Structures are given as C-alpha cells and as structure tokens.
Amino acid sequence: MAEAALREGGDRSVPALGASSHRSDDAVATYGLTKRFGHQVAVDSVELRVPRGAVYGFLGPNGSGKTTTIRMLLGLIMPTAGRHDLLGEPFQEKAGAILPRVGALCEGPAFHPYLSGRANLARLDAADRTADPRTVKRRIDAALERVGLTAAAGKRYRAYSLGMRQRLAIAAALLTPRDLLILDEPTNGLDPQGTREVRALVSGLAAEGATVMLSTHLLSEVEQICTHVGVMHQGKLVTQGSLAQLRARAQRRVRVETERPEAAAETLTALGLAEVTTGPGTAEGLLGELAPEKIVATLVHDDVPVRGFGVVAPDLEDMFVELTGEGFDVSA
Numbered sequence: 001m002a003e004a005a006l007r008e009g010g011d012r013s014v015p016a017l018g019a020s021s022h023r024s025d026d027a028v029a030t031y032g033l034t035k036r037f038g039h040q041v042a043v044d045s046v047e048l049r050v051p052r053g054a055v056y057g058f059l060g061p062n063g064s065g066k067t068t069t070i071r072m073l074l075g076l077i078m079p080t081a082g083r084h085d086l087l088g089e090p091f092q093e094k095a096g097a098i099l100p101r102v103g104a105l106c107e108g109p110a111f112h113p114y115l116s117g118r119a120n121l122a123r124l125d126a127a128d129r130t131a132d133p134r135t136v137k138r139r140i141d142a143a144l145e146r147v148g149l150t151a152a153a154g155k156r157y158r159a160y161s162l163g164m165r166q167r168l169a170i171a172a173a174l175l176t177p178r179d180l181l182i183l184d185e186p187t188n189g190l191d192p193q194g195t196r197e198v199r200a201l202v203s204g205l206a207a208e209g210a211t212v213m214l215s216t217h218l219l220s221e222v223e224q225i226c227t228h229v230g231v232m233h234q235g236k237l238v239t240q241g242s243l244a245q246l247r248a249r250a251q252r253r254v255r256v257e258t259e260r261p262e263a264a265a266e267t268l269t270a271l272g273l274a275e276v277t278t279g280p281g282t283a284e285g286l287l288g289e290l291a292p293e294k295i296v297a298t299l300v301h302d303d304v305p306v307r308g309f310g311v312v313a314p315d316l317e318d319m320f321v322e323l324t325g326e327g328f329d330v331s332a
C-alpha cells in the first residue's frame with residue numbers, strides 16, 4: 001500500500017504547518033501539534049482533521065501518542081509546538097468559550113465511592129461555573145437517562161460495574177449539551193457487555209448530531225462505530241480519512257498460481273502491473289485499472305499454465321499493518 005497515496009487523499013487539503021491565518025470548519029483541526037517530554041517526541045507535527053458529524057476513531061498501539069494528543073486538545077497540557085482549533089475556533093485564544101461545548105472523557109472525573117451516581121453528578125455540576133444551577137435536576141435526569149442509568153441512579157458508585165462507571169463518566173460529560181465529545185479509550189477495561197453499552201451510547205450520541213472523537217487500540221471498534229479514522233504510530237499520524245475512502249484506496253492485488261512463476265511475472269510486467277513479485281508457485285502484482293479477464297487471457301496466450309487466479313483486496317488491517325509495521329488487536 002502506498003503510504004503517500006493514503007496521505008495525499010485525505011478528506012481535504014492539509015494546510016502548511018503553522019498556517020496561523022487558516023481557520024477550519026472541522027470540529028477538530030490541529031496544525032503541527034507537537035509534544036516533547038525531554039528528548040522524547042511523544043506527538044510529532046500531527047495534523048488532525050475531524051469533520052463535523054464524524055465519529056472519528058483515533059487508532060494506535062499503546063504509547064503511540066493518543067492520550068498526549070487528547071490532553072493537548074483539551075488544554076490539559078501545553079503543546080511544545082503547533083496549535084489547534086476546536087469547533088472552528090482557535091483554542092489558545094478562545095478556550096473559555098469553546099470548552100463548555102466540549103464533553104471529555106480523559107483521566108476520568110473523580111467520583112466519590114460512597115455517593116450515588118446522581119449525587120456524584122450533582123457534585124460535578126456544582127463545580128462547573130458555566131452550568132446553570134436552575135436546570136440542574138432536569139439536566140442530571142437527562143444525562144442519566146441518556147446513558148441508561150436512571151434505574152441505578154440512587155445506587156452508590158462503589159456498587160457500579162465497570163460499564164456503569166464508564167457510562168456515569170460519559171453522563172458527566174453530557175451534563176450540558178455538547179457539540180463535540182472527546183473520549184480517551186472509552187471501552188478500555190470493560191467486559192463485552194460494558195463495551196457494547198458504551199459503543200451503543202457513542203453511536204446514539206453521534207446520531208443525535210454530536211461529533212465524536214474517541215481513541216482506541218482496537219481496529220474492530222473503529223470498524224464497528226466509526227465513520228473516520230486517524231492512525232497514530234510512534235507519535236506520528238500516519239494516515240487519516242473516512243473509512244470508505246481508505247477502503248476504496250486499498251489497492252487490489254492479482255495472484256497467479258502457476259508452475260512457471262517467472263513466466264507469469266513477465267506477462268504481468270508486460271501488461272503494466274506494478275510491484276510484481278514471485279514466490280514458490282505464485283506471481284503477484286497490483287491490479288491497477290486492468291480487467292482481470294484481460295490478464296487471464298494474456299497469461300493463456302503466453303502459454304503460462306494457470307492453476308489458480310485471484311484478486312485480493314487488502315482489508316483495513318492489512319493496510320494499517322503495512323503503514324505501522326504492527327498488528328492491531330482485532331478482538332472484542
């Protein structure tokens with residue numbers, strides 16, 4: 001897979017690094033966002049584009065820089081270099097106006113174990129100077145309802161399952177209406193039932209119009225609930241775009257099974273296929289724009305004995321493994 005092709009075909013043109021005059025209408029846009037810890041570059045010139053209305057999966061193995069990026073997006077730590085816009089506004093200048101419109105799950109809220117879910121939300125709401133105390137009961141009820149915790153609202157937090165705790169944390173992020181939700185590993189550590197609950201909740205929030213950015217190390221999570229993906233590897237964003245675009249860009253390969261792989265490779269090369277390789281009893285190449293029938297006919301014409309012929313489209317996992325050299329956990 002040509003990495004450059006994936007990068008070039010991003011959703012929209014990427015402005016030059018540090019183009020400070022540029023304003024994006026994306027829900028999240030970063031410009032050369034960088035964080036160094038001592039000599040280590042944890043996040044390296046990242047150019048995120050999260051379109052409005054997207055469910056954007058921020059995918060990468062442990063230590064690839066996802067949490068550090070999210071902490072910068074939320075203003076929890078300062079970037080070493082670069083800047084970002086949230087909801088079309090420059091964060092550095094307008095954080096106070098933007099943050100009330102952004103719900104976040106990062107370094108989760110500190111819940112009191114002996115208070116109920118409802119009482120915990122009331123405490124958090126009281127600490128939020130931007131929240132209207134006159135509407136607190138209605139907003140807490142709505143947030144509990146939204147995450148399916150109405151029946152368990154009176155139970156102590158310590159009696160909650162992990163899935164319920166995570167849903168309460170999301171309820172805390174929903175105490176006021178949000179245009180953007182940024183969730184750091186919202187299903188991490190949950191059992192299959194809790195995972196399903198949180199994924200259904202995320203999909204529901206997106207269906208109601210919120211933009212959601214969530215980090216994950218699970219490709220399957222991205223495939224199940226995301227419309228867009230950005231892949232991090234060693235601090236760098238190695239690709240991003242809509243899943244549909246990335247799948248469409250996957251280059252199909254032709255595979256010929258034959259006792260004369262070198263002769264088959266010659267035919268494939270003569271037909272103009274790129275990246276032609278041979279293995280024991282096989283020859284392969286990128287299909288490009290050619291019709292597979294044309295290739296079979298030419299092989300037969302060239303007296304190449306064809307035992308088997310196939311066209312394989314790489315799946316997202318193949319593409320990402322090629323970009324990062326690492327496997328992704330596809331379970332759960």
Ligand SMILES: Nc1ncnc2c1ncn2[C@@H]1O[C@H](COP(=O)(O)OP(=O)(O)OP(=O)(O)O)[C@@H](O)[C@H]1O
Binds near residue numbers: 061067
């Ligand atoms: N406060 C810090 N001080 C020093 N190094 C840090 C700090 N925070 C993160 N790092 C390092 O930066 C790199 C990126 O970490 P980060 O937590 O952003 O990755 P991640 O993709 O979120 O991984 P995980 O899924 O494990 O949280 C790691 O090598 C990590 O050790």
